[in-house]
Amino acid sequence: MELLSGNEAFARGAYEAGVTVAAAYPGTPSTEILENIAARYKKDIYCEWSPNEKVALEVGAGAAQTGARVLVTMKHVGLNVAADPLMTLAYTGVAGGLVIIVADDPGMHSSQNEQDSRNYAIFAKVPMLEPSSSAEAKEFIKIGMDISEKYHTPVIVRSVTRISHSKGPVELCQRIQPRTEFGFVKNPQQYVTIPVWARKMRVQLEEKLGQMLQASNESPELNRIEWADEELGIITSGICYEYVKDIWPTASVLKLGWSNPLPDTLIKDFAAGVDKILVIEELDDILELRIKAMGIDCIGREFIPGIGELTPSVLRQCKAKMQGEEYIVPAPVEESKDLPARPPVLCPGCPHRGVFTVLAKNKVVVTGDIGCYSLGSLPPLSSLDTILCMGAGISMAHGMDKAKANHKVVGIMGDSTFFHSGITGLLDIAYNKGASTIIVVDNRITAMTGHQENPGSGKTLMGEDTIEASIEAIGRACGVKRVFSINPYDLAETSKVIETEINTNEPSLIVSKAPCPLAVGKPVGHKRNVDAEKCKVCGMCLKIGCPGMEGGEKGQVPKVNKLLCAGCGLCEQVCKFGAITMDKEI
Amino acid sequence: MSDNTTSIVLAGVGGQGILLASSIIAKAAMIAGFEVKMNEVHGMAQRGGSVIAQIRYGKNVHSPLVEEGTAKVFASLEQIEAIRFAHYLSPDGLAVVSTQTIVPVTVSMGSGKYPQDVKQRLEKIFKNLIIVDALGKANELGNIKVANVIVLGAISRGLDLPLETWHEAIKSEVKEKFADLNIRAFEAGRNS
Numbered sequence: 001m002e003l004l005s006g007n008e009a010f011a012r013g014a015y016e017a018g019v020t021v022a023a024a025y026p027g028t029p030s031t032e033i034l035e036n037i038a039a040r041y042k043k044d045i046y047c048e049w050s051p052n053e054k055v056a057l058e059v060g061a062g063a064a065q066t067g068a069r070v071l072v073t074m075k076h077v078g079l080n081v082a083a084d085p086l087m088t089l090a091y092t093g094v095a096g097g098l099v100i101i102v103a104d105d106p107g108m109h110s111s112q113n114e115q116d117s118r119n120y121a122i123f124a125k126v127p128m129l130e131p132s133s134s135a136e137a138k139e140f141i142k143i144g145m146d147i148s149e150k151y152h153t154p155v156i157v158r159s160v161t162r163i164s165h166s167k168g169p170v171e172l173c174q175r176i177q178p179r180t181e182f183g184f185v186k187n188p189q190q191y192v193t194i195p196v197w198a199r200k201m202r203v204q205l206e207e208k209l210g211q212m213l214q215a216s217n218e219s220p221e222l223n224r225i226e227w228a229d230e231e232l233g234i235i236t237s238g239i240c241y242e243y244v245k246d247i248w249p250t251a252s253v254l255k256l257g258w259s260n261p262l263p264d265t266l267i268k269d270f271a272a273g274v275d276k277i278l279v280i281e282e283l284d285d286i287l288e289l290r291i292k293a294m295g296i297d298c299i300g301r302e303f304i305p306g307i308g309e310l311t312p313s314v315l316r317q318c319k320a321k322m323q324g325e326e327y328i329v330p331a332p333v334e335e336s337k338d339l340p341a342r343p344p345v346l347c348p349g350c351p352h353r354g355v356f357t358v359l360a361k362n363k364v365v366v367t368g369d370i371g372c373y374s375l376g377s378l379p380p381l382s383s384l385d386t387i388l389c390m391g392a393g394i395s396m397a398h399g400m401d402k403a404k405a406n407h408k409v410v411g412i413m414g415d416s417t418f419f420h421s422g423i424t425g426l427l428d429i430a431y432n433k434g435a436s437t438i439i440v441v442d443n444r445i446t447a448m449t450g451h452q453e454n455p456g457s458g459k460t461l462m463g464e465d466t467i468e469a470s471i472e473a474i475g476r477a478c479g480v481k482r483v484f485s486i487n488p489y490d491l492a493e494t495s496k497v498i499e500t501e502i503n504t505n506e507p508s509l510i511v512s513k514a515p516c517p518l519a520v521g522k523p524v525g526h527k528r529n530v531d532a533e534k535c536k537v538c539g540m541c542l543k544i545g546c547p548g549m550e551g552g553e554k555g556q557v558p559k560v561n562k563l564l565c566a567g568c569g570l571c572e573q574v575c576k577f578g579a580i581t582m583d584k585e586i
Numbered sequence: 587m588s589d590n591t592t593s594i595v596l597a598g599v600g601g602q603g604i605l606l607a608s609s610i611i612a613k614a615a616m617i618a619g620f621e622v623k624m625n626e627v628h629g630m631a632q633r634g635g636s637v638i639a640q641i642r643y644g645k646n647v648h649s650p651l652v653e654e655g656t657a658k659v660f661a662s663l664e665q666i667e668a669i670r671f672a673h674y675l676s677p678d679g680l681a682v683v684s685t686q687t688i689v690p691v692t693v694s695m696g697s698g699k700y701p702q703d704v705k706q707r708l709e710k711i712f713k714n715l716i717i718v719d720a721l722g723k724a725n726e727l728g729n730i731k732v733a734n735v736i737v738l739g740a741i742s743r744g745l746d747l748p749l750e751t752w753h754e755a756i757k758s759e760v761k762e763k764f765a766d767l768n769i770r771a772f773e774a775g776r777n778s
């Protein structure tokens with residue numbers, strides 16, 4: 001027995017299921033699945049960070065069509081990017097097992113939205129499994145592979161933050177030995193989706209769904225009734241099952257582990273055995289609406305919130321409300337009311353800080369993107385104005401430019417995001433004669449999600465040396481003529497280049513080059529000190545928003561927190577009085 | 587609130603080593619023969635934000651999340667984070683607070699104040715309180731990184747897990763060459 005996080009268990013499940021190929025693009029809360037495969041099972045499983053989720057799924061599709069068992073993982077919004085291959089892969093089906101783990105983030109702990117991936121299973125007409133614990137996370141990958149091969153369909157396994165990042169006991173088993181030979185068997189009527197053949201596939205898809213519906217009614221290891229009190233029956237899936245067991249220990253429960261196709265006869269049987277049905281589901285009211293459509297009376301959204309994540313305390317409140325009582329969840333103590341907030345911040349020594357310090361001084365609109373640099377939107381830097389989705393930092397800048405906005409626009413994104421979906425936007429700017437200024441903050445790593453390699457890092461997920469894709473060269477190949485590399489720790493240079501390019505009527509690409517100090521594991525330089533004699537307490541060094549520089553009461557000289565200072569020297573450069581000096585210590 | 591489940595909440599600032607401390611608790615409970623569930627925060631919040639980790643152990647544990655007001659032990663690696671998440675502790679539970687101070691950027695920007703009366707507040711909020719100078723003790727041991735394990739030692743006083751299970755858990759969760767140092771750190775906290 002081992003204590004594994006859901007993500008570790010998913011990785012283990014892939015190993016035990018005989019998976020030989022795994023592909024993903026990182027995204028919280030899914031990232032650690034492939035990291036674990038790389039750390040523990042790379043001898044048996046080829047694994048890669050693909051540049052984006054669409055590529056990852058297509059790589060997975062290709063591998064599966066040779067008969068291999070394949071795992072593809074992504075966060076919920078990643079499935080938007082991979083939706084195109086998914087929709088048609090449901091038609092062609094797969095030869096070898098293909099499981100896609102999609103990790104939702106109810107409560108938006110680390111995401112830009114809270115979309116419910118269960119909709120995709122219905123939309124794409126593919127089966128969906130929803131584990132409720134680490135033990136099931138492992139098991140459902142294996143069952144998912146069997147379903148995938150039996151019905152020749154991709155299978156989505158839905159995780160949520162609390163599954164992926166919670167640990168629980170898992171019993172380890174042996175690896176099922178994969179086949180020894182792989183190869184694509186030509187069959188155009190099955191794999192070539194020109195309309196004449198796709199129409200036939202469309203019909204087959206409905207037939208498969210019919211067969212799977214029957215199977216989901218008859219799979220007690222996935223969908224089971226736990227009979228107890230007759231007065232209340234709860235229908236639930238995924239992590240909510242565990243909360244239900246804590247909050248309603250005596251209720252009858254229909255636990256759905258295979259939620260699409262929805263096991264209709266099982267639900268009818270359950271409904272016949274209890275007086276009242278309560279549906280508990282996180283996010284959209286998918287189960288509730290479908291159960292009601294079956295003509296079965298149930299309650300759900302009336303008492304259970306559809307915004308944010310469900311937790312045991314939220315459900316305890318719901319339970320009280322249903323019983324006409326009140327349960328007050330203990331709130332933060334009175335003494336916490338005036339505490340200063342502690343939002344996430346750019347780390348000390350972060351190279352992005354130099355670029356935002358310059359942007360903050362310029363009157364521009366900054367179309368931003370998702371990555372550590374999203375934090376440039378918060379005070380005191382406050383210089384990132386939009387975040388939509390990965391890639392939009394470049395394309396939205398072009399849109400504002402073409403709308404003839406009455407202000408200057410700068411688009412900004414990170415290296416991983418550039419490789420993910422920034423290149424096409426840049427190509428658009430060059431092709432359609434835009435004039436935007438684009439900054440790529442190139443720290444040679446995917447930092448926000450915990451430092452994953454990307455095509456610019458020079459290393460693969462499996463730890464091998466490889467190419468270091470050059471953003472400057474890609475920019476030139478797209479046709480951008482004004483391409484510059486800058487050192488973001490040099491404020492004078494950074495501001496000169498950015499300011500010139502903002503005022504140039506041609507597209508420009510500025511690549512801010514400095515590795516993430518956290519990823520390198522080394523401070524940038526010597527720590528700094530504040531010389532109290534020279535300090536005029538003007539507050540400039542605090543405006544760069546570095547956690548390593550601590551300001552005190554009004555009129556007090558700021559001081560450097562030596563535990564945090566990474567020695568980047570930005571504070572020294574913004575100080576007009578020469579009050580910040582270099583320490584001996586690095 | 588399953589009656590025989592023990593819940594623990596750890597609070598702190600991203601990067602302080604909460605994940606290691608919570609892994610050791612979980613491991614110790616597992617070695618002691620309990621079913622364990624635990625939840626930790628990854629991603630965005632780790633970038634210097636407030637973070638908590640939750641651990642539950644018992645005979646049969648369902649939810650990995652701890653309900654507010656039910657933790658038997660609550661510990662914080664940073665002083666004001668102890669106040670921020672104090673409501674997780676049950677009325678008669680044990681609180682362990684490290685005296686370490688990490689000033690949030692919001693204070694430096696002038697949009698908030700780091701309270702000057704932290705000690706008084708802590709004493710008012712917690713009936714059953716251990717304050718540890720974890721950073722100071724870690725310095726004495728020659729490595730500030732073990733501050734989290736010193737706090738862990740103090741936490742262990744409020745939990746009914748045998749000492750050997752703690753030692754075994756530490757050995758399994760830290761690199762071999764740091765095992766001795768971490769066990770000394772644990773003992774320093776346990777005897778504080």
Ligand SMILES: Cc1ncc(C[n+]2csc(CCOP(=O)(O)OP(=O)(O)O)c2C)c(N)n1
Nearest residue numbers: 027078370371372414415416417446447448
């Ligand atoms: C479609 C999609 N996939 C994945 C993510 C998760 N995610 C957020 S930011 C990011 C990458 C950031 O890397 P980079 O652009 O290099 O910036 P850095 O954090 O290194 O500054 C990822 C993978 C997402 N938000 N959307």
